[in-house]
Amino acid sequence: MTRRLVSAVIAMVGALLLVSLFLHLVPGDPVDVMLGEQATQVDRAALRQAVGLDLPWYAQLWTFARDLATGELRTSLPPFQRKVLPALGAALPYTLLLTVSAMAVSLVLALPLGVMAAARRGTPVDAAAMGVSVAGVALPRFWLGPVLIILFALKLDWLPVSGAESWRHLVLPAFTLGTALAAFLARMTRATMLEALREDYVTVARAKGLSPGVVLWKHAFRNALLPLVTVLGLEFGALLGGAIVTEKVFAWPGMGTLLLTAIEKRDYNTVRATVLLFTFCYVVVNTLTDLTYAWVDPRVRRRS
Amino acid sequence: MSAAQRFRLNSWGARFGLAVACAWVFTALFAPWLSPHAPDAIDLTRELSPPTSGHPLGTGENGIDVLTHVLYGARVSLEVSFFAVVLSAAVGITLGGIAGYAGGLVDEALMRGVDVLLAFPGILLALFITAVLGPSLANVVFALSFTGWTGYARLTRGQVLTLRERDYVQAARALGSGPGRILARHLLPNAAGPLLVQATFALPGAIVAEASLSFLGLGVPPGTPSWGALVDQGTQYLLVAPHVALFPGIALAVTVLGFNLLGDALRDAMDPRHEGR
Numbered sequence: 001m002t003r004r005l006v007s008a009v010i011a012m013v014g015a016l017l018l019v020s021l022f023l024h025l026v027p028g029d030p031v032d033v034m035l036g037e038q039a040t041q042v043d044r045a046a047l048r049q050a051v052g053l054d055l056p057w058y059a060q061l062w063t064f065a066r067d068l069a070t071g072e073l074r075t076s077l078p079p080f081q082r083k084v085l086p087a088l089g090a091a092l093p094y095t096l097l098l099t100v101s102a103m104a105v106s107l108v109l110a111l112p113l114g115v116m117a118a119a120r121r122g123t124p125v126d127a128a129a130m131g132v133s134v135a136g137v138a139l140p141r142f143w144l145g146p147v148l149i150i151l152f153a154l155k156l157d158w159l160p161v162s163g164a165e166s167w168r169h170l171v172l173p174a175f176t177l178g179t180a181l182a183a184f185l186a187r188m189t190r191a192t193m194l195e196a197l198r199e200d201y202v203t204v205a206r207a208k209g210l211s212p213g214v215v216l217w218k219h220a221f222r223n224a225l226l227p228l229v230t231v232l233g234l235e236f237g238a239l240l241g242g243a244i245v246t247e248k249v250f251a252w253p254g255m256g257t258l259l260l261t262a263i264e265k266r267d268y269n270t271v272r273a274t275v276l277l278f279t280f281c282y283v284v285v286n287t288l289t290d291l292t293y294a295w296v297d298p299r300v301r302r303r304s
Numbered sequence: 305m306s307a308a309q310r311f312r313l314n315s316w317g318a319r320f321g322l323a324v325a326c327a328w329v330f331t332a333l334f335a336p337w338l339s340p341h342a343p344d345a346i347d348l349t350r351e352l353s354p355p356t357s358g359h360p361l362g363t364g365e366n367g368i369d370v371l372t373h374v375l376y377g378a379r380v381s382l383e384v385s386f387f388a389v390v391l392s393a394a395v396g397i398t399l400g401g402i403a404g405y406a407g408g409l410v411d412e413a414l415m416r417g418v419d420v421l422l423a424f425p426g427i428l429l430a431l432f433i434t435a436v437l438g439p440s441l442a443n444v445v446f447a448l449s450f451t452g453w454t455g456y457a458r459l460t461r462g463q464v465l466t467l468r469e470r471d472y473v474q475a476a477r478a479l480g481s482g483p484g485r486i487l488a489r490h491l492l493p494n495a496a497g498p499l500l501v502q503a504t505f506a507l508p509g510a511i512v513a514e515a516s517l518s519f520l521g522l523g524v525p526p527g528t529p530s531w532g533a534l535v536d537q538g539t540q541y542l543l544v545a546p547h548v549a550l551f552p553g554i555a556l557a558v559t560v561l562g563f564n565l566l567g568d569a570l571r572d573a574m575d576p577r578h579e580g581r
Contacts, residue, residue, distance in 0.1 A: 007419055014420030018429075022436055134317075138561035140512055142519040142532060143553030146539050150546050241426010245516050249539070260520060263435040275424070275432050282425040 008287045015279045019272050020064045024057050035266065047076065068273060075262075076269040084273045087258060092277065094164060095254035098246065099239045101170055102178035103232070109182040114189025118197060119216055129186060136183025141242050145176040145249035162251040169250075177246040181235055188231055192224040199223070226297055233289025237282045318569030324562025331375055332382035341369040343376050343529060352545040364548040365537060373529040374555050380530045381559070384441060385510035388448040389503055395449065396456025397499065401487050403457065404464030411461070418454045427513050434522045444523050448510050459502055463495035497574040504570050508563035515556055531556040 031044050031053060039047075048054050052063050067073040074081040110133075117129040152172060153161040160169050196202065197220050205215045244256030251257070255274055262270035331338060340359075346366040355362040361370040403414040421429065433447035467473060468491065476490050515532030517523030524530045531552040538549025 007416075010416055011419045011423040014416070015423050018420060019432065022432070134564065135557075135561060138508075138557045138564060140515060140532075140535075140553060140556055140560070142516060142535055143549070143557065146535065146542055146546075146549050147553075150542055154543055237425035239425075241428050244426075244428070244431065245519060248520060259431075263522065271432070271435065275428060278425055278428050279423050283423050 004287060004290050008283050012280065012283055015283075016065060016276060017061070019275050019279075020061050021057060023268065064269075064272070068276070073269055073273055075267045084270050087270065088255070088273060088277055091253060091255045091258040091274075094252060095240070095243055095247070095256065096281075097170065098173055098177060098252060098254055099236065099243055101174035102181065102239055102243075102246075103236070105174050105178035106182035106185055109178070110185035111189055113182075113186040115193055115216065115221060117186070117190045118193035119212075121194065126190075130190070133183040133186040136179050136186075139179060141176050141180065141245045142249060144179060145172070145246060148172045148176055149249075162249075164253055169252075173246050173250045173252050176249065177239060177242050180242070181239060184235070185228070185231070188228060189224065192227050193220055196220040196224040226293070229293050229296060230289060233286050233292075236285045236289075240278055240282055315569075317565040318573075321562045321564070321566030321569060324559060325566055328378055328559050328562070329382065331378040333379075335375045335379045339369070339372040339375050341372045343368075343372050345369065345372075352541055352548065354545070354547060361551045362545065362547040364534075364541070364545070370534075370548060370551055373534055374531070374552050376529040377531040377534060377552055377555060378559075380441070380524060380528060381511045381514060381556075384444050384448070384514040384524075385507050387445045388452055388510040388514075389506050391445060391449040392452030392506065393456050393499070393503055396453035397460045397492065399453065400457035400460030401464055401492065404461035405468065405483055405487055405491070414457070415461075418457055421451050421454050424451065427516055430513060431517060431520065431522055434517055439521070439523060439525045441524060441528075444514055444517060447517075448513055452506060452510065455502055455506065456499065459498055460492075460495060463498060464491050467491050467494055501567060501571045501574060504563060504567040508560040508567075511556065511563075512560060 031039070031047055035043060035047060052060050055063070064073070071083065071085040073084045075084055113129050113133070117126040120126050149161055149172065152159045159171050160166075163169050197216075199220075202215060202220055205219045206212075210219075243254060244259065246252065247254045247256035248260060255278060259271060259274040259278075262268075262274060346368060347363065348366060350359070350363050351366060353359065353363045359369050359371065361374065364370050364373070399414055403411040424432075429451050430444075430447040433450055434443050437443040437447070464487070473486060473490050476486050481489070514523055515530060515535075518528075518530035518532035519536045521533075521536065524533060526533075534552035535549050535556075538545075538547075538552070541548050
């Protein structure tokens with residue numbers, strides 16, 4: 001467990017180094033990257049000082065890390081140096097709401113589908129479920145989103161096109177983000193269920209005369225859940241990455257939209273802070289997943 | 305039964321995947337000859353028109369031919385994904401092989417580096433890199449390879465760790481082979497199967513990543529017919545001309561589906577125990 005925490009901290013520190021120093025790693029003047037090559041000398045000098053580019057790299061790294069930690073980090077656009085933290089704080093809940101909803105959508109779709117396919121292995125039900133899931137994995141989110149908008153917002157007029165004013169605005173983005181994961185999880189669930197159904201305790205439960213439903217859900221499913229916990233944690237990263245695309249499609253005011261706007265404005269302090277916040281969320285979830293896994297499975301707990 | 309035999313018997317999925325892969329490569333190579341129009345031909349009289357005989361998939365902004373752009377899009381996706389996969393594999397296999405064979409501090413340092421790169425969720429790091437470097441095909445390849453090599457490195461390292469104690473490796477060592485020769489002649493050829501499967505799944509991953517970056521405006525330069533960029537342009541006209549966004553997305557989805565099925569079939573052929581997962 002300590003080992004797990006140590007490697008999480010190492011990963012975060014490495015990510016901080018990489019993100020804050022990447023501008024130094026690429027050839028050319030960072031000021032050119034941030035302002036474009038036509039910027040005036042006055043703006044260049046102002047930016048250089050504002051972002052601390054006149055300092056050596058280790059001093060810059062230290063200033064960036066300190067400002068980030070104390071909440072003093074400001075946007076790197078010379079005239080309006082607002083603090084970055086309030087914008088991040090406003091965007092974070094939207095992204096978390098979106099990803100958690102997407103995960104819920106994917107579980108609700110995938111678990112019954114996967115269990116049903118495994119219970120009826122080799123039947124048309126199984127083939128259909130797996131066909132749907134193979135196709136679902138291949139649908140790109142930036143395409144599925146517009147298709148759902150055409151169908152449910154423009155043609156049927158059931159749900160709003162974009163924005164985030166009510167729960168109705170959340171439905172299409174959550175489905176767009178969750179579909180690929182649902183498809184993937186359905187296959188995973190089927191595979192782990194098939195393995196669980198081959199175990200001796202399932203045979204014993206059947207031999208005892210328990211009903212097929214009880215054997216399926218209480219005995220096989222509960223054991224098949226374990227590997228799914230790990231997969232869910234890892235896939236949270238894919239959801240966070242996919243949230244950037246989904247937020248753009250639906251103009252959802254989360255961290256993805258914040259990041260894209262900051263990139264467009266060349267506001268590199270906000271860009272770096274947002275990238276690190278994304279990374280932090282992912283590392284935290286991954287670490288929690290590992291700890292949960294150890295907690296749920298006594299065999300892992302005893303080993304570590 | 306050999307892996308090749310199992311692959312051939314492997315149902316319609318393998319055949320469909322192989323057909324899609326061949327069609328994609330063919331389209332990418334011969335896009336200029338297959339396209340009914342020039343990619344930059346504009347026709348302001350037929351802006352955003354639905355499919356007609358002259359424009360089988362309709363026209364988009366400024367009357368550009370959607371079919372032509374979809375065909376050229378295959379070329380962009382092939383260029384980026386091919387080079388990204390080759391570069392990632394070359395770097396990953398080399399570093400993973402060294403880490404697995406050398407062990408100790410070298411191994412520990414490389415694997416911590418991999419942990420750092422894997423701490424970035426999804427396409428985030430690639431997006432950050434292209435945002436800093438600016439949009440170009442080469443930058444997208446670089447950005448995707450920057451994180452892409454880690455999968456090969458982990459896999460190669462694992463394979464080398466299990467294979468290095470085998471008798472034939474011990475025999476080669478006893479005969480005086482150096483570490484370079486043992487890696488290249490004995491370890492890597494025996495790890496080739498899983499690496500091939502990894503590459504087959506990495507290819508559609510790179511295709512989607514390029515399209516996603518281009519959709520976000522952070523991939524190919526403006527005006528390049530990438531499937532992602534085409535969908536992005538099309539979303540402005542969802543109500544009046546949905547076909548502009550639909551067709552490039554379908555091309556992308558079919559290509560990805562094909563390669564996923566091909567990867568499944570290859571994996572099942574290499575490792576029969578894995579069947580149905």
